[in-house]
Amino acid sequence: MKRESTAPHGHVHDQDHDHAHSTLGEMDLRVRALETLLTQKGYLDPAAVDRIIETYEVHVGPHNGAKVVARAWADPAFRDWLLQDATAAIASMDYTGRQGEHMVAVPNSPDTHNMVVCTLCSCYPWPVLGLPPVWYKSAAYRSRAVIEPRAVLADFGVTLPPGQNIRVWDSTAEVRYLVLPERPAGTEGWSQEQLAQLVTRDAMIGTGLALNPQDITKEAP
């Protein structure tokens, strides 16, 4: 089966090189033809396409979510607000809109680890995490996250402490979930800017944990 490929880069597009090459060339032509046609017919402003791409390449990404998490770690009142009404709390930081219209933040604890999936498509909280990685949209993740989440975490190199339960949130409606990871030990007195560096994309999906202080370099701000 194609998705069981052990291609060196381990990436879904590298699974089958012949197929991938022909697909890529073909897709380049198809998408270019489609964009040109839509532009010539007056339905599409190519500058709008540029702006959409720039938004998610530059402005909107997991660095937004990391700031939300860091603030929740540092500010108990904000944490309470985030857990009570994530949409409003996150909007107060100007992260709003498409694929984040209805947000819920789910906090990890020593008892429970949270993990997010969309088994039906690729629902993902764009305003705080940007566009999803390929694995999040893959059949392997979507199929297995709900039936064997611990085995999926093992693929990410994550082993939970014995006795910690796993709670999987399948995003089947327009509600989008943000995992609030546990604050790492040894970060007392850290600024929100420093804390944000410990918050990875995967920690906010629940396929990872927040980094520890020793995982980041010292010259960080």
Added chain:
Amino acid sequence: MNGLHDMGGLQGYGPVQIQANEPLFHGEWERRALGVTVAMGASGLWNIDLARSARESLPPLDYVQGPYYAIWTQALQNLLIERGLITAEELAQGQPITQPMAGVRVLKAAEVDAALAKGSPADRPSTQAPRFAVGQRVRALNLNPQGHTRLPRYVRGHVGTVVLHHGSHVLPDQHVNKMLPPFDGTAEHLYTVVFDGTELWGPQAEAGHQVSVDAWESYLEPASEAAPE
């Protein structure tokens, strides 16, 4: 529709393939496919559920084998052709043959930031009291509609507990009823329902795990104490 898109609980797809330092896009065509799809969505000539339905309705093997943005591109082409904005001949020849459709809303570059920041909220006011309460035991109905639905197969027939009530949201199953606006915006109360792993997967379930889905009211019924096994 019981399609291959409804993947929860399927087996045999192998380990999750994680690319270290994965780029946001794998080639220029993925960047443009994302941008064109989002921009054309602003035409308002379909809604998010019609777009999902178009992707789910692709030939099953195309759905599971293609890169995700190829699924988006193919579904977008189908939406555009079905609505008469473009023809298959125009796509094949790469140039306009027919007159453009009049009155199509075009997203301008200057409008992008505001459009993305606004999004498309799915909540609607409701005069109906919610049928279920947080803490209540409910059963997901055994529904197998031909059309679009957001009730995944792996929870159908199973009993869980309502843990969140999100208010009233547009019901996807009816949001696809009309191909063109004004769409059927019928809304229902929406709940997060959590299921024990053993309820869903039986004795093979991993220890200590629960799974929730977000389910509209018409996907659920109260669970009686004498629930059938």
